[in-house]
Amino acid sequence: MESLHEPFMNRGSISPTGNGTTDHLEKMKLTKASPDSVSDKIERYRGALLVISIPVLVIMLVVYAMPGKSAHDATVLKEIELLSRKVGVSYRGDRQYAVIFDAGSSGSRVHVYCFDRNLDLVPIGSELEIFEQIKPGLSSYANDPQAAADSLISLLEKAESAVPVDLRSKTPVRVGATAGLRALEGNAADRILQAVRDLLKDRSTLKSDANGVRILDGSQEGSYAWVTINYLLGNLGGTYKDTVGIVDLGGGSVQMAYAISKDAASKAPSAPDGEDNYVNQMYLKGSKYYLYIHSYLNYGLLAARAEILKASDESGNPCILEGFDGSYAYNGKEYKASAPSSGTNMEECRRVILKALKINDTCTYMKCTFGGIWNGGGGDGQKNLFVASFFFDRAAQAGFIKAADHVAIVKPHAFADAAKRACGTNYADTKVTFPDLGEGDLAYICMDLVYQYTLLIDGFGLDPYQDITLVRQVKYGNSYVEAAWPLGSAIEAVSS
Template sequence: MGTESQVLGVLLVIIICLVPCSSSQSQLHRKTLKSTSTSYAVIFDAGSTGSRLHVFHFNRTLDLIPIGQDLEFLDKVKPGLSAYAKNPEKAAESLIPLLGEAEGVVPKRVRHKTPLRLGATAGLRLLEGNASELILQAVRDMFKERSTLKLEAVAVIDGTQEGSYLWVAINYLLSNLAKEYWETVGVVDLGGGSVQMAYTVSEETAAKAPNAPEAEDPYITKMYLKGTKYFVYVHSYLHYGKEASRAKILNITRDSDNPCILAGFNGSYVYGDVEYKASAMPSGSSFSECRDTVLKALNVNATCPQKNCTFGGIWNGGGGPGQQNLYLATSFYYLATEAGIADIKKPSGKVRIVDFKIAAELACKTTLEEANSFFPLIQENVLQYVCMDLVYQYTLLVDGFGLDPWQEVTVVKKLEYKDYLVEATWPLGTAIEAVSSLPKFERLLYFV
């Protein structure tokens, strides 16, 4: 009996030891699975007016999951890389603080497999000679020297990519991916140097798409998203972003007074190291005369080799249901909220395109001295352009893109996603592409 008790006692000790050991191993296994089934992506948006850092965190099904209190980490520096055209090393150095923040956000154990991408947009596209490539090489060298992240790309992204990535980002946040093409939304993104339109078309329309002008990207981008094939019409109009468009409009009147400048301003506007005269007419700004000037800047009467064109002789994609629900991003949102068209306290809002015209008519009747009382949210250093900017955005949408003035659209900065607000910008689209190509993830997005 004593021997049996001793044996039972030994077995009991072994069992007691094994249970917690097994439990610990199980917990460790679960912890390991948890840590390896998510991934981060670090994306730099090198825009024309500044550089922005985006860090995203995805689970295994490529849903966004929190980084601290938010679903993405954001920060920015000014000016943009293009401001350092004559000093590439200085351009690279401007990103060092952002890179340090990114390294601090991404856990050390996964940095070596976390995609790092930098996409430069219109600001670098507009630089002459090899200035943009010298800047990009300096950035590559800096990343390689200072970062342990997995460097994938440092490049100027073309307008087609920028528009496609934004289309993906917005439809991802709206949970539209994998739906029929007519259930998705179209996007128009007005940056500083360019404007992009992107929306889905039918396979039949895509098959009949004309060839794009020489040196331009194809009109149709084919992509697979969550097992669904989409044909996305995308076109980018370089030189027609918010800041670039001012130069275009002022160049129409050259050394003469411009009908889009508010009375009381007599000065100049500098864009791309070129100075343009920016002086009001003796009678002040005029909505109708400004609109005529903008129409000339848009080149709406250019020869159109296709049946349906936007401006500059560019095919418009044929329209259709994919374009019926439009989201207007970036400068559309900022001007709409600052001019009182939409509520600045809300991350997005529905407006009618004609609301831009109503605001423009008011703006073009004011003087520079009066403008601050009518448009208190617009920065004083750009108040002289409020008539021009509003007329341009209205005319771009109606005469440039052929949209109905009474169409309701959504101006957007952020969208709600799982009780969080996430910025509606192209870096999210490229982050999804980067992470979905990792071996442990399903390929949610890829281009054909």
């Protein structure tokens, strides 16, 4: 078959005078020597273009003519859009921007991304991603929704300045609130979200809608994080065995997500009442994935502190550093935080953490993680595990990886080794021993490290000496991009 990238030869006919061959060769030389005009190329390839574009347009018309669009229809439309991009039938500009706010329990962050027509990331100036963050998070303004919304103004201004003026009205902006807002009582979360919607409507020139400001459920957060890391690694488009699993430890919740086989997905149990489905289907770069996801609310690092303090008796908590006597505030509540008279003890700390994790809850499946939750069955999609967010941060602050690194391969037992050192430190000496820790984290460094080790080993069932990849940023081209769920949300936003 002749390539569309090579000019077709004008074969002509041989003149009966005998000069036709020479004339024909001269015409061929002329054809090769003279560049085609745009109109000539269109004329030459019009048949091929019609063959390619007509089926795509027909399919699009058929799907849009259907009386109602199901989730499957939406997926088909996305696949058609990607196909149309590949064959050059594009109805978008060459650049698309997306602005995603991550309203987490420990702070608010904004990410700005730019994509080309193939959904590849392209630089914004000299950066592949614009990123800015502030503290505290929206949940800290539970009683003042307007103050919560106003806290985002500086981030919004930063994001808008990164988007070309003529594209701002076409650039989707989303605000995804995570575990911090999920845990607020009454209608506090709804009032904050409405104040944020009003802020975007009144002060932003970006493309916003009410549904774009919401609390993400755990499965959404986990699936976006999984998409982000596998997208950046270039793993999408193959089989589930080509992908990596993720554990994302936020402030209020922790998510595990990894791809499983179609057979395993067909045998997945139903989730407990009120919980998200264990398995979601996703269509990415022409491949269908069955994604096991579970989000554990109240088991993010900051929320887990409260659970661990609640699980200890009134004589003190063995996870708190000796010499500290105070309280811990989380989501508007305070918990007594002091070491027992016997001092800090790592083994006793582990015992309290196992109780907080509800390791011994009844498991009605073949295998559970903790709290009676199905573990997904394991398999190839979980063998290569990327572990993000607070896992990376504490490892760097504890000194067993470099803070400047983007990724680091460690073994879970490294958290136990660091915990032994931390739990043997007096509170008064902590700032010297762990100089990179924030003031509010000093008393909890033993607790945090023991919790992270216990979560990985007893909670998720990892081998203490298997390799895991701690990840903060993933290399993409010549740049590094934050390994966080907002990129997955941005990909969905510009594909909608």
